[in-house]
Amino acid sequence: MRLVTGDDITAAEKRLDGRVVRTPLLDAPVLGEALGLRVAVKAENLQHTGSFKARGATNALLARAEREGMPAGLVAFSAGNHAIAVAFVGRTFGLPTVVCMPPGAVPAKVAEVRRLGAEPVFTDDLLATARSLAAERGWHLLPPFDDPDVIAGQATVGRELLADGPVPAVVLVPVGGGGLISGIAAAVKEASPATRVVGVEPDGANAMSHALRTGTPTPPVRPVSVADGLAAPFAGRHTLAHVRALVDEVVEVPEAAILPAWSDLIHATKLLVEPAAAVSLAALRAGLVELPSGGRAVLVLSGGNVDPSRLATLR
Amino acid sequence: MRLVTGDDITAAEKRLDGRVVRTPLLDAPVLGEALGLRVAVKAENLQHTGSFKARGATNALLARAEREGMPAGLVAFSAGNHAIAVAFVGRTFGLPTVVCMPPGAVPAKVAEVRRLGAEPVFTDDLLATARSLAAERGWHLLPPFDDPDVIAGQATVGRELLADGPVPAVVLVPVGGGGLISGIAAAVKEASPATRVVGVEPDGANAMSHALRTGTPTPPVRPVSVADGLAAPFAGRHTLAHVRALVDEVVEVPEAAILPAWSDLIHATKLLVEPAAAVSLAALRAGLVELPSGGRAVLVLSGGNVDPSRLATLR
Numbered sequence: 001m002r003l004v005t006g007d008d009i010t011a012a013e014k015r016l017d018g019r020v021v022r023t024p025l026l027d028a029p030v031l032g033e034a035l036g037l038r039v040a041v042k043a044e045n046l047q048h049t050g051s052f053k054a055r056g057a058t059n060a061l062l063a064r065a066e067r068e069g070m071p072a073g074l075v076a077f078s079a080g081n082h083a084i085a086v087a088f089v090g091r092t093f094g095l096p097t098v099v100c101m102p103p104g105a106v107p108a109k110v111a112e113v114r115r116l117g118a119e120p121v122f123t124d125d126l127l128a129t130a131r132s133l134a135a136e137r138g139w140h141l142l143p144p145f146d147d148p149d150v151i152a153g154q155a156t157v158g159r160e161l162l163a164d165g166p167v168p169a170v171v172l173v174p175v176g177g178g179g180l181i182s183g184i185a186a187a188v189k190e191a192s193p194a195t196r197v198v199g200v201e202p203d204g205a206n207a208m209s210h211a212l213r214t215g216t217p218t219p220p221v222r223p224v225s226v227a228d229g230l231a232a233p234f235a236g237r238h239t240l241a242h243v244r245a246l247v248d249e250v251v252e253v254p255e256a257a258i259l260p261a262w263s264d265l266i267h268a269t270k271l272l273v274e275p276a277a278a279v280s281l282a283a284l285r286a287g288l289v290e291l292p293s294g295g296r297a298v299l300v301l302s303g304g305n306v307d308p309s310r311l312a313t314l315r
Numbered sequence: 316m317r318l319v320t321g322d323d324i325t326a327a328e329k330r331l332d333g334r335v336v337r338t339p340l341l342d343a344p345v346l347g348e349a350l351g352l353r354v355a356v357k358a359e360n361l362q363h364t365g366s367f368k369a370r371g372a373t374n375a376l377l378a379r380a381e382r383e384g385m386p387a388g389l390v391a392f393s394a395g396n397h398a399i400a401v402a403f404v405g406r407t408f409g410l411p412t413v414v415c416m417p418p419g420a421v422p423a424k425v426a427e428v429r430r431l432g433a434e435p436v437f438t439d440d441l442l443a444t445a446r447s448l449a450a451e452r453g454w455h456l457l458p459p460f461d462d463p464d465v466i467a468g469q470a471t472v473g474r475e476l477l478a479d480g481p482v483p484a485v486v487l488v489p490v491g492g493g494g495l496i497s498g499i500a501a502a503v504k505e506a507s508p509a510t511r512v513v514g515v516e517p518d519g520a521n522a523m524s525h526a527l528r529t530g531t532p533t534p535p536v537r538p539v540s541v542a543d544g545l546a547a548p549f550a551g552r553h554t555l556a557h558v559r560a561l562v563d564e565v566v567e568v569p570e571a572a573i574l575p576a577w578s579d580l581i582h583a584t585k586l587l588v589e590p591a592a593a594v595s596l597a598a599l600r601a602g603l604v605e606l607p608s609g610g611r612a613v614l615v616l617s618g619g620n621v622d623p624s625r626l627a628t629l630r
Binding site for chain 1 (some may be wrong): 588630
């Protein structure tokens with residue numbers, strides 16, 4: 001399988017220029033002191049739509065427009081951040097947009113999709129409904145993660161974190177379907193092969209680890225995690241290939257370690273992040289990640305869209 | 316009374332270089348859309364110690380060291396952000412530090428003072444105890460707000476927000492004792508006299524408004540506010556003089572408007588801020604601030620040290 005190249009990433013950077021936020025890379029001395037190492041965070045919670053997903057969705061649409069012209073409308077399927085990102089992209093380019101969401105989707109996320117002008121369609125079979133809507137209407141289905149253009153868009157996170165600080169010894173990235181880590185690994189390994197790129201999954205939602213161990217993309221039990229943003233039902237083919245080729249390791253953190261790390265991460269950084277963004281801190285605390293001494297760690301904070309019911313549990 | 320000058324602020328910038336965070340000025344499109352104007356936030360919640368107070372305390376110590384040498388130790392009195400800032404400054408310069416705090420101080424803030432190596436002393440009479448400790452030990456009392464060096468330190472917020480974005484039509488600043496707005500007004504009015512500088516107080520803690528109306532710095536009723544960071548018992552002499560000379564207006568927001576604005580501010584910006592930082596949004600929503608059409612507003616988010624008990628009320 002063809003991996004995303006430096007040229008793909010450079011093309012994505014050009015497409016995204018002025019359309020996404022160059023999120024700050026922030027030193028996190030309080031975190032670093034607690035962990036005994038230098039830590040910075042890449043604050044993708046401050047991205048448009050509250051997560052990195054705006055990057056991949058924007059790049060995928062613009063790349064498709066270059067190849068085949070702008071589509072007449074957009075279709076997506078997602079319970080969460082990708083739904084919001086596609087609604088945002090649809091509004092940006094004036095395209096009618098429909099987002100297939102599960103009937104149990106968090107009301108705040110449905111409301112945000114609506115606020116951005118997209119139409120939510122509730123269905124238990126997200127993928128089939130999205131495909132049939134796209135076929136019926138002749139609209140373009142924007143994939144959530146398993147797509148080279150999406151991966152190249154997410155890779156711009158990696159380019160920025162290298163450009164905006166000293167070369168890190170290790171970059172830690174939350175893993176759901178694997179689009180973010182695939183892109184970041186492509187960007188980081190091209191420029192700094194010695195930097196370790198480590199993926200972190202909740203042990204309740206470990207499709208990528210399962211795929212790496214067994215070669216089967218779909219785990220036997222449907223993933224469920226307090227880090228809801230990471231509960232991808234399967235690892236992608238493209239993302240699995242990128243992780244195999246470019247990622248140093250993927251570790252699994254116990255579910256019970258995630259919410260305590262989440263509260264502490266918010267207090268230490270003063271950033272509102274979602275539980276998914278806290279799995280890297282949980283992994284560091286649990287001693288799951290090998291740390292080069294004296295090195296600097298960058299934690300990619302993937303998003304900040306917290307369910308209000310979850311917020312009430314913040315300590 | 317002599318006001319802080321551009322030279323004072325430039326000297327403060329040099330002292331603070333590398334010692335405080337140049338906090339990001341972040342566009343806030345979600346806020347701006349809701350308000351119908353362009354909005355950016357100056358994220359002082361991301362400052363060392365979680366509030367702007369680190370600036371003034373650092374500048375005041377270093378200015379005093381230039382005049383009279385480094386003191387043998389530091390004394391401060393504060394229930395909140397200034398306590399943490401002085402503990403931080405004491406640790407930075409290796410000075411023993413004692414902080415007088417009220418017996419009812421929030422445990423998390425007391426714990427942070429201790430974590431930074433300072434000694435909390437609990438007393439109902441903060442000022443008298445601090446003065447007598449400073450006299451007994453020969454240590455230096457770092458004032459919380461009513462001091463030209465503290466004001467010049469806070470002024471660096473104003474220099475940065477002008478340097479890092481387009482000239483704003485209006486800058487909104489939460490007002491407690493008035494140190495932050497005094498400094499920001501000095502910096503902003505020097506460079507951009509047409510930019511309106513507006514202070515915002517809770518109507519439950521309105522020492523500055525009371526002083527502007529009556530000339531008396533101490534209000535008849537002891538201030539109490541859900542924006543606890545703003546409950547200064549009196550307006551300073553220096554700060555009142557700065558506000559009179561340089562600030563366009565100080566508005567008072569109803570207490571009931573603060574916490575709803577606080578929740579929405581956190582969700583819209585993905586920044587953990589304290590209720591004090593939300594009074595400006597509350598004032599804009601309540602229509603209390605005259606807005607030049609087409610202009611850009613900068614909201615100074617003063618800090619992010621939220622009491623855990625308050626966090627549980629976040630919606």
